[in-house]
Amino acid sequence: MLKKAVFIVFALLSLCSWVVGQQRGAFIPFINTQHAWVDSVFNTLSQRDKVAQLFMVRTHTNLGQRYIDSVADVLQREQLGGIVLFQGGPVRHAQAINRYQQLSKVPLLVAFDGEWGLGMRMADSTLSFPYQMALGAIQNEALIYQMGLEIARDFKRLGVNVNFAPVVDINNNPRNPVINFRSFGEDKQNVTRKGFAYMRGMMDGGLLTSLKHFPGHGDTDVDSHYDLPQLKFTAGRLDSLEMYPFRELIKAGASGVMVAHMNIPSLDKTPNLPSSLSKHIVTNVLKKRLGFQGLTFTDAMDMKGVVKHFPNGEADVRAILAGNDLLELSQNSARAIDKVLQAIKQGRLTQQDIDDRVKKILAAKYWLGLDTLRPVNLNHLYQDINRRQTQLLNQRLADASMTLLNSDSLINALNYNKRTAIISVGVTQISEFQNMLGWRFDNHMNYVLSPHATADDVAAVASELTRYSQVIVAIHDDRIRPRSTLPYNGTVRLFLNELAGMNSVFCVFANPYALAGLPGVEQAKSILVGYQNDPIMQRAAAKVILRRLTPSGRLPVTINSFFRYGDGR
Template identity: 40%
Template sequence: MSLEQKIGQLFQVAAFSNRDEKHEEEILTLIEKYHLGGLTFFQGEPFKQVELTNKYQSKSSVPLFINIDAEWGLAMRLQGTTQFPYQMALGAIADDALIFKMARKIGEHCKRIGVCSPLAPVVDVNNNPKNPVINYRSFGEDKVKVANKGIAYMKGLQSVHVLDNAKHFPGHGDTATDSHLDLPRLSHSSERLNAIELYPFKELIKNGLSSIMTAHLEIPVWDKRDNMPTTLSNKILSSILFDQLDFKGLAITDAMDMQGITKYYKDGEADLMAILAGNHIITNSRSVPKGVEKIKQALVNGDFSEEQLDEIVTNLLAMKKWVGLDQLKEINSRNLSADLNDEESKQLNKALAEASITYLGKSPMQPIDKDKTIYLKLVGEHQTISTREQVAHHLKEIRKEEKNVLFNGLRALEVTTLTWNEREGEASLKKLLEKVENYERVILSIHGINIKPFNHFDLPEIIRKQVLDFLSNKQVTLLFFGNAYGLDEIENIEIAKEVLLTYQDSEFMQEAALRVLSGEIECKGELPVSLKKLP
C-alpha cells in the first residue's frame, strides 16, 4: 500500500442514504482521492443504503468498513426496519441470554445490508437521571449488571462476526452535558472512576472486547490540561486504556464533528491528536484533506513513524478480514424488507417485552373485573426538540404511529375504554375524569412520553400534577409507557396502588402489559435505576 492509502485507512466519514447526489459525489471523491477506510451511515432507509454501499464499495481499492449506530437495531437510524428495546428496558431483564439473542439478531440484520458494526453496546453506568445523552441508552446504574449485560451483547455480535464496540470510554453516565453540544467534565476522583465508570470496560476487556469508542470527556484527575477530551488525551488512553486495562483491541473515536471537539480544536489538528493519543480510527472528520495533511506533516517531523502507521493499518486490515470483507460480494436487495423484519425478530421482541415489564405496586396485581373497571388512555403530544437536532449525526427518533394494542385488547375484554389526547385541552380531560365516578378501579395508561429528560419528559402538566388527585378515592393501576426516570415527574404517584413500567411504547410493550393485566403472565422485570418515589 502507498503512504496515502495507509493514511486513508484511518478515516471513516458520515454517509447518509436520504441525501442528494451532491452528497454521494462528495463521498465518492473522498473514497477515490483519499482512500477512506470506512463509512458511518446515518439517517435513511435500507434499500437506498444497500444501493449506496454497493456503489461505494465498488470504487474502493480496499473494502470499506461500514458502521451504523444500531444499539436497538437498525431502526435507530433506518426507516422500515426492526426496532428492539432500548438498553434501559434490557437492564430490567434478568435473563442475559435474551440480550445475547437480540445482539445476534442485530448482527444478522447488519450483515444483511453490508454493515460491519452496530457501534454497540453502550456500557456507560447511568447514575445521573438528568443525563441528556446516555440515560435510556444505558443498561442502568448497577455497574455489575451493566457489565454482565454488556458482555452478553458483545458476545452476541461476535457470534456472527460483527464487530462489537463498547462505548463511551471511560464512562459517560454521570454527565449533565451533551458532548454533541459541548465538552462534559467529570470531576470525580481516580478511585471513584476506577470503581464505577471503568468497571464495565474492565469486565468486557477480560472477556474479549474487540473495540472501544473513546468519549469526548474532560477528566482533570487524569489529564489536567484545560478542555482536553479523553479522545485526544495520550495520557488517558496510554496510561489507562492500554497500560492499566491492557486493552489489545481497536480504539475508535466518537464523532469528531461533535462540539465537544469542534469548539476547542481546529479541523485536521484534532484528527492528528486523536491518532497520536492512541486511536486507530478517526470517525466523522470535519475535513479529511486537512487531517491527512496533518498526519503527513507528523510523519515528516518525526512525531509519528511509518512503523506506527503500519502497525495500526495491519490491525485495521485484520479487523476487516474478521468481519468478512476479504470475501466481499455485492449486496442483493431481494427480500430485503422481509429479512429485516423477520418473524424471529418479532417473537424475540415479544419475549424481550415480557421479560422487561416491571411491577412497582404495593400489593399483588388484582385481576380485572370488567363491571367495576374503567380504562383511560392519556396521550401527550408535545415533543421538545433540543439544540442537538442541529448536529448532523444527531440520533433522530423515528416517529412511530400511535399503537392501540392495549386499548383494543381491554375493549375486547369488555372493559369500558376512554381516551384523551393533549390537543383536546385540560378542560376536556377533567370532564372525562367525571365518568370514572361509577367505577371502583381505574386503569390509567400514559403515552407520548419523551424518551429524553427534556421538559419533564414532555408529560402534560395536568398529568404530572392533577390526574391522580382526581382519582384518589379509586384503586388506580398506572401503566407508564416511557423512560423510568419520568415516573419521578408525577408528583402524587403514591396514589396509584399498582404501577406497571414498560420503559418505552411499542406494540410489543402494550401487548405484554395487556397480558399482565389479564393474568396471562407475571412481571419479571427488575428496576435498573433508582427512583425517588417508588421502590
C-alpha cells in the first residue's frame, strides 16, 4: 500500500532530479561497489588515519576565534572524517568549512542537524521551515519533497553535505521531552509517507540524509541527552510500530540511519547498554534483519545516555564493535582513536572491521563529489540561502498545515464590519496575526495578555468584551521550542475557558498537545491549529479567518478524547 500511495507519487519527481550536481547513481549500490578513487585514497592512509575517518567533531562559529582555531588544530592533528556544525553565522560557517577542508588530507563530511533547515542552528540569519509536527498535518507530500530539494540546495551552497534528518520517530507519548514536535506524529504510515518525501527530496538534491533515532525514540519520557531512557516494549511491538518507518525507508534507499542511546531489554538484555552500543541492535537487527547497507551514525557520543555507564572512551570502542560506521561528537577523539587502536591489538576489533567502514565512508565522499572539492564561494552567500522562492514555499507549507477542528461555522459567520475584539494570549505585544486581521476588520480593537497576566489584567479585558459583537482569540507559545503544556497561569487558563463558551473563534499557535492542558477549550465551535508561534503560521491562520484559504490539514496526533488523530475539515 505504501509503495502505491507514496513511492509512485514521487517516481517522476525522482527521475527528473536523480542526477543532480555530482551524484553518481543510487547511493546504496554505489558505496558498496569498488572505486579507483576510493582505493587510491585508502592506500595513502596510515592505520591511525583510517580509524580517524570514523569520527566527526563538533564545531561552532559563534564561540570566538579561539574555539574555531582549536577545532582546526584537532582536525589537522587527528585528520578526522568529518565535522558537525552547530550555532554560528553563514559566512563564518563557510569560512570555517573552507579552512577545515584545506587542512584535511581527505575531504570532510560536513554535517548539520537541520530538521527544519539551516534555521535549526542559525535561526537569526537563515530560514526555518515548519517543525515536523506541522508537516505531519499536511496532506500534500509533494510540498515536503520540494522542501527537501530546497534544503539540499541551501546546504550544498554552504558547503554542508550531510543532514541529520528526517526524524522518523513515532511520537505517541505527549510527554516526550526530546522528540515531540520534531516528529511527524503518531501514525506510522503518515510518518513514513512524510519521511519518505523529505528524505527523497534531500537525496535527489545531492545530500546525504540520516533517519533518526533508530529503533525509535517516540515513546519515551526521558531525554537521552541527560540520562539513559529504557524502552520496555516487546520486540513484536518495536518491530511492528517503532521500526516500521525505518524498515520502509531503508527499502526506499535511505542513505543513513542514526542509532539512539536507549536501553531496550527485549532486544538486548545487557544491563544499562545503550542501543547504540549493542551489536545485536546495530548489526543483527538494523543491518542484517532490516537489510540496511548505508552509513550508520551514532547519536552524539557526548550525551549522558551513552557515557553515563561507559566512560573514558569505552563507549567509542563499543560503538564500533556494535557495527556503527561513523561516531558523532566523541568526548575526546584523540583518546577514542587510541582506544580503538588498542582494541585492535587486543583482538576485540580486527583491522578488517575498520577497513570496510573506511572504504564505505570514502565511497560516500566520492558519491558527494568531494573528489573534486571546491571552496565555498562567499560572494552573495547570504542572499543565495535566503531565496524568495524558498520563502514562498515556506508559506505554502504553513498554509497547507492549517487544521480546523470542530466547525467552520463561526469563521464563516464573521462580519468584517462588526465590532470585533482580537485577543492575543501568551505574548506581550501586538502579534503578526492581529496585524494581518486589522486591515480587514474595520471596527476592531487589539488586546494582549501575557501568559502571567494578573487577575486585574484579565478583568480589564473581560469587561471590555461586552462592547463587541464577535471575538477572535489567538493562543501563543512564544518559547523557541513549543512544549506540550503552555506556561499560562491559572487566571489566564480560566479566562480562556470562559472565552471558549462565548462563541469565540480560537487560533492556536502552539504545540497541539497543549490543547489538553486547557480544559473547556473544546467548547469553542471553531478552533484553528497553527502548530507553532511563527509569522508564517499566523499569516496562514489570518488567511483562513479572512476566507482566503480553506484549511486542509489533519491532526497528526491524538490530543485527548475531543481531538483525535486525523481530525480536521
